[in-house]
Amino acid sequence: MHSVRGRRLWSGGHIWGHIRDYVRDYVRDHIRDLICGLVRGPILAAALLLVSGCARSEASSGNGLGSEPPLPAVRTAADTAITVIQGSYCWSSTGKSGKTGQGVCVDYASPSEMAQGKPAAAASPGEKITFRFDNVKPPTETTVTLFKDGRSEQVAAADGSFEVPHEPGTYVYDLFAIWLKDPEKRISAGTSSYVFSVRVE
Numbered sequence: 447m448h449s450v451r452g453r454r455l456w457s458g459g460h461i462w463g464h465i466r467d468y469v470r471d472y473v474r475d476h477i478r479d480l481i482c483g484l485v486r487g488p489i490l491a492a493a494l495l496l497v498s499g500c501a502r503s504e505a506s507s508g509n510g511l512g513s514e515p516p517l518p519a520v521r522t523a524a525d526t527a528i529t530v531i532q533g534s535y536c537w538s539s540t541g542k543s544g545k546t547g548q549g550v551c552v553d554y555a556s557p558s559e560m561a562q563g564k565p566a567a568a569a570s571p572g573e574k575i576t577f578r579f580d581n582v583k584p585p586t587e588t589t590v591t592l593f594k595d596g597r598s599e600q601v602a603a604a605d606g607s608f609e610v611p612h613e614p615g616t617y618v619y620d621l622f623a624i625w626l627k628d629p630e631k632r633i634s635a636g637t638s639s640y641v642f643s644v645r646v647e
Contacts, residue, residue: 511537511582511625511635511636512582513537514537515532515535515537515638516580516581516582517532517640518530518577518578518579518621518623518640519577519579519580520575520576520577520640520642521575521576521577522568522569522573522575522644523573523574523575523576524569524570524573526567526568526569527567528575528642528643529564529565529567529642529643530621530640530641530642531560531564532554532638532640533557533560533620533638533639533640533641534551534552534553534554534638534639535551535636535637535638535639536549536550536551536552536636536637536638537549537550537551537636537637537638538550538635538636554639557591557593557619557620557639557641558593558596558618560641561593561618561641561642561643564643565643566616566643566644566645567642567643567644568644568645569610569644569645569646569647570647571610571612571613571614571646572609572610572611572612573609573610573646574607574608574609575608575609575619575644576607577606577607577621578606579623583625585623585624585625586624586626586629587626588603588606588621588622588623588624589621589622590603590608590619590620590621590622591619591620591622592611592617592618592619593617593618593620594615594616594617594618610644612646613646614646614647615645615646616643616644616645616646617643617644618641618642618643619641619642619643619644620639620640620641621639621641621642622638622639622640623640624636624637625637
C-alpha cells in the first residue's frame with residue numbers, strides 16, 4: 447500500500463511540477479513581451495514621427511519650393527508694406543529624390559482687372575520698391591511689368607527693386623517670377639505672377 451500510495455504522490459508531484467514550470471514560463475515570457483513592447487512602442491512611435499517628418503520636409507522643401515507659389519514681400523523705400531495678390535501660375539514641387547510631383551496651372555484675370563477695388567500703396571515720385579521671397583528658394587528670374595491706362599511696359603528691375611514713375615497716378619504692377627529646375631535646358635519647376643498697385647502722390 448505504501449509503495450502504491452508513494453507512486454501516486456510522486457505522480458501528483460510530477461504533474462504539479464509541470465504546472466509550476468508552465469506557469470513560471472508563461473509569466474516569464476509574458477513579462478518579457480510586456481517589457482519589450484513598452485520599449486519598442488516609444489521607439490517605433492519615434493521612428494514613425496521621424497519618417498513622416500522627413501517625408502513632409504522632402505515634399506515641402508525638396509527643391510526649396512513648397513506645394514504652392516510663395517507670396518513675395520513687397521515694400522516701399524519708406525517701409526510701407528504693399529498688398530500682393532496671387533496671379534496666374536503653373537506649379538509643381540520636387541522632392542529630394544528628384545521626382546517631380548503633379549503640376550497644376552491656374553489662370554486668373556488680367557492684372558488690371560485683378561487690381562480693381564484693391565488698396566494701392568502710397569509712394570513718392572521715383573520712390574524705390576523692393577520685393578523678396580522669404581523662407582523659400584529665390585526665383586531664377588524676375589520681370590516687372592507696369593500697367594496704366596490700358597498700356598503696359600516692362601520696368602527696369604535689378605537686385606529685387608525698381609522705381610515708380612515720377613508722374614502722379616495709380617499704377618498696377620505684375621511681378622513675374624520663374625524657378626528653373628535646369629537653367630541650361632530651361633526646365634521650369636514653377637512660374638507665378640503677382641499683382642500689386644502703387645499710388646504716386
